[in-house]
Amino acid sequence: MIELTNVSKTFTLHNQGSAVIEVINDVSFSVAAGECVALTGASGAGKSTLMRMIYGNYLTQAGQIRIGDVDLVQAEPRQVIAVRREVLGYVSQFLRVVPRVPTLDVVAEPLRTLGVSAEVSQARAKALLGQLNIPERLWSLSPTTFSGGEQQRVNIARGFAHAYPAMLLDEPTASLDAKNREVVLSLIEEAKARGAAIIGIFHDEAARDRVCDREIDVSRFTPKVAA
Amino acid sequence: MTPLLSVQGVTKRYGAHIGCADVSFDLYPGEVMGIVGESGSGKSTLLNCMAGHLRPDAGQVVFDTRTDGPRDTITMSEPERRMLGRTDWAFVHQHARDGLRMGVSAGGNVGERLMAVGERHYGDIRDKATDWLGRVEIDASRVDDRPTTFSGGMQQRLQIARNLVTGPRLVFMDEPTGGLDVSVQARLLDLLRGLVRDMGLSAIIVTHDLAVVRLLADRLMVMKDGRVVEAGLTDQVLDDPQHAYSQLLVSSVLQV
Numbered sequence: 001m002i003e004l005t006n007v008s009k010t011f012t013l014h015n016q017g018s019a020v021i022e023v024i025n026d027v028s029f030s031v032a033a034g035e036c037v038a039l040t041g042a043s044g045a046g047k048s049t050l051m052r053m054i055y056g057n058y059l060t061q062a063g064q065i066r067i068g069d070v071d072l073v074q075a076e077p078r079q080v081i082a083v084r085r086e087v088l089g090y091v092s093q094f095l096r097v098v099p100r101v102p103t104l105d106v107v108a109e110p111l112r113t114l115g116v117s118a119e120v121s122q123a124r125a126k127a128l129l130g131q132l133n134i135p136e137r138l139w140s141l142s143p144t145t146f147s148g149g150e151q152q153r154v155n156i157a158r159g160f161a162h163a164y165p166a167m168l169l170d171e172p173t174a175s176l177d178a179k180n181r182e183v184v185l186s187l188i189e190e191a192k193a194r195g196a197a198i199i200g201i202f203h204d205e206a207a208r209d210r211v212c213d214r215e216i217d218v219s220r221f222t223p224k225v226a227a
Numbered sequence: 228m229t230p231l232l233s234v235q236g237v238t239k240r241y242g243a244h245i246g247c248a249d250v251s252f253d254l255y256p257g258e259v260m261g262i263v264g265e266s267g268s269g270k271s272t273l274l275n276c277m278a279g280h281l282r283p284d285a286g287q288v289v290f291d292t293r294t295d296g297p298r299d300t301i302t303m304s305e306p307e308r309r310m311l312g313r314t315d316w317a318f319v320h321q322h323a324r325d326g327l328r329m330g331v332s333a334g335g336n337v338g339e340r341l342m343a344v345g346e347r348h349y350g351d352i353r354d355k356a357t358d359w360l361g362r363v364e365i366d367a368s369r370v371d372d373r374p375t376t377f378s379g380g381m382q383q384r385l386q387i388a389r390n391l392v393t394g395p396r397l398v399f400m401d402e403p404t405g406g407l408d409v410s411v412q413a414r415l416l417d418l419l420r421g422l423v424r425d426m427g428l429s430a431i432i433v434t435h436d437l438a439v440v441r442l443l444a445d446r447l448m449v450m451k452d453g454r455v456v457e458a459g460l461t462d463q464v465l466d467d468p469q470h471a472y473s474q475l476l477v478s479s480v481l482q483v
Contacts, residue, residue: 014471015478057462059469077446077460078255098420098442099413113424 001166001197002054003030007063007073009053022223023049027063029216033165036188036198038208041218047201050218051168054199055090056080067166085113089164091172095143095155103129103146104139107157114162121161128157132183149175153184160187167191169200173207185211229291231256231397231429232277237286239272245453246272250286252448252458256396259423259430261444261461263437263476269453270433271401277431278318278399279308290315290397313343317390321402323382327374327389333360334370336389344393359388363418380411384418391422398430404439416442437480441465449473 009024023046031037039047052058054065056072065072067088070079084090089110097106104125105112111121129139132153138146143154152175159167169188173181181204188211191198202208208215230253239246247269254260262270275281277288279300288300293315300308312318320326327336337356338346346352357367363384365377374382383403390398403419404412420443423430432444440447440461447461449472457470468474 011467012469014474052466056460058467059459059463078258080460081258081445096441098417100410100417 001031001033001068002199003064003066004028004054005064005066007053007060007065009049009058009061024053024218024221025223027221031166031197031199033195033197034192035214036192036200036212038212038215039199039201039218040208040215041222045219046222047218048170050221051090051170051199051201055088055168056084085110087165089159089162089167091156091159091167091169093152093170093174095151095158097143099144100142102140103134103143103154106143106154107161110158110162124161125157128160129154131187132157133180149177149180152176153180156184156187160191163191163194164196166197167199169198169202171201171203173202173204181207228255229297230254230289231258231291232431233287233289233297234277235287235289237273237276237283237288239269239276239281239283245269246281247276247450247453250455252455254397254429254431256429257423257427258446259428259432259444260446260448261440262431262433262448262450263435263440264450265435265476268450270450272453273450274399274401274431274433278316279312280318313340314393315396317393317395317398319383319386319390319398319400319403321405323374323379323386326386327382329373329375332371332373333365333377333385336374336385337392340389340393355392356388359392360385362422363388364414380407380415383407383411383415387415387418387422391426391428394426396429398428400430400432400434402434403432404434404436412439419443437465437477449476 005028007024007027011021011023013019039050041047049058053060060073063073067083070083072080104122107125107128108121111124134150134153143151156172172184176184185207188198200212232254235251237250238248250273262273264270272281276283283301289297290300291297300311334353334356337359338352341352341355357370360367360370365381365384374385377385404415407415416439422428432440434440444461447459447464448455449457449464451472457464457468457473464473465477468477
């Protein structure tokens with residue numbers, strides 16, 4: 001479902017003396033449907049960079065990143081947009097929303113853009129928000145004023161609203177209490193059971209051991225920098 | 228799929244000075260594209276060339292018309308281009324005063340565009356105008372008031388209602404949230420996003436506000452000195468800018 005072939009990335013900082021930083025060198029791996037793979041490595045190893053390359057918000061200099069039958073490295077912007085709408089979900093660490101939009105609409109939006117009716121998408125949003133223990137009185141408010149943990153849960157609800165065939169999860173269990181962590185892990189297990197290919201970053205080792213089938217150490221692909 | 232708008236090699240000079248040079252891109256139905264750059268980078272010139280307000284010195288602006296398929300709007304006759312401007316195109320000006328008739332009531336402002344496409348029944352026009360005022364969150368009781376009595380944010384929303392009432396397929400926007408305070412801006416962004424999604428609009432938005440394009444636009448073009456220096460997916464250009472100028476632009480944004 002997700003397949004990386006000889007993928008490399010460098011950053012060129014034009015305004016800092018054109019410094020060129022090699023961050024990822026020659027990565028190849030694939031993730032099958034129903035499989036969950038953890039990216040591991042020390043902070044700064046390039047886990048989030050690799051994940052953003054797979055989502056397409058970081059440009060990849062060389063190689064192929066195939067999601068289903070589309071190569072995101074070569075794809076036109078509109079193809080990437082279509083893949084993100086239908087196939088590839090991403091739960092980032094931070095929630096980014098239009099101010100003033102109610103939480104319920106924020107969570108329902110991915111379904112609305114797929115053309116699902118307002119009733120059906122709202123019903124799904126309500127079910128997810130309820131499952132993730134967001135009190136009902138907050139549903140009509142904008143999540144911009146919520147606590148960090150609440151925002152994180154709204155973000156997860158939004159990410160799981162549509163049954164994406166492929167998903168990227170950036171620390172989905174960070175800053176959650178035991179009860180909500182359990183809910184999120186079961187959502188991941190459900191997604192696996194329906195055949196989603198998942199790539200995740202988990203600092204929480206117990207969570208990683210529970211949902212992930214294997215681990216990929218990203219520091220293997222990071223060019224060694226002379227200290 | 229046929230692009231809704233295909234821009235090829237558009238160039239506009241002001242004497243020896245370059246307004247915009249050799250700009251090409253395709254816009255597909257339902258896409259929202261942002262154009263950013265500092266003032267003087269040629270983004271408004273480009274927008275005006277595409278919308279038929281300025282005649283470019285070179286290039287083509289091909290629009291997929293409902294009846295005749297793709298046509299170059301630059302070589303089209305003036306009446307045809309004006310017809311497009313009243314039906315399939317809409318233009319939202321930065322200053323609402325430029326896009327509204329200030330001496331005519333709010334309802335009249337919305338109704339005028341309907342009459343321009345042949346609506347004649349007063350009751351129907353008034354109903355549609357009132358409906359649209361509601362959609363842009365202007366109270367129905369203000370339908371007979373002149374826009375001079377409206378706040379800046381209300382004028383901007385009225386301008387949007389006036390433009391969208393005829394169901395255009397392509398909307399040009401020049402700094403639609405410029406000059407509005409942030410709470411009104413947020414409201415307008417929310418409104419625009421809903422309209423784009425529900426009506427399947429395509430839009431080209433010129434702005435210098437990177438936060439606005441991140442929320443509204445699927446794609447982004449960065450302009451400097453009349454040329455496009457970088458183009459791509461909005462979050463890719465903002466998160467991983469490749470060109471020196473885009474990197475400078477993104478790193479210059481103040482954090483709130």
